[in-house]
Amino acid sequence: QKEVEQDPGPLSVPEGAIVSLNCTYSNSAFQYFMWYRQYSRKGPELLMYTYSSGNKEDGRFTAQVDKSSKYISLFIRDSQPSDSATYLCAMSARNTDKLIFGTGTRLQVFP
């Protein structure tokens, strides 16, 4: 079993929809949670960063961490065609040297 599981998709939604992207993990020591966005033929770029539990909002994006369920989510409100990309979750524990990535979920937002 992988330490981080992520549904590969593709997830196809109409413009304006609310999108929910999720990752589950098995290591309860994970404290740092990130979401990276990767456009086609580009490298990933950091989108959201959360420490420990709770929510974080940035514009149309909300990152949520539920440590009791070992589950993290990224919500995109009012999705746009420009949001079409692959979204990768990543996480690490304190005092370790490992950052673990999910396999990524491909999102397509059609006009």
Next chain:
Amino acid sequence: KAGVTQTPRYLIKTRGQQVTLSCSPISGHRSVSWYQQTPGQGLQFLFEYFSETQRNKGNFPGRFSGRQFSNSRSEMNVSTLELGDSALYLCASSLLGRPNEKLFFGSGTQLSVL
């Protein structure tokens, strides 16, 4: 501030050959990490260099090697290429290489092994 630069963008090689990929990190960043990305496996960590020393290594065979120069630029080498080495190779830089730091990725080198 210039981003992370990877060269070349595309490479086509045949089995048995070797290849060298190059990465120039963001100025001031001392840590460079390399990842292999494939559709089925996602991002797999290869190794990380900090101040010319390999600090961490992923679970890849010895055919995969790397080095870092005094100006933090890094190269990755794959010898005796196999078909399964076809992938997007990504380089990422950060200030200190801590796992909770923001990583800045290059656009990658797409390697095709025929």
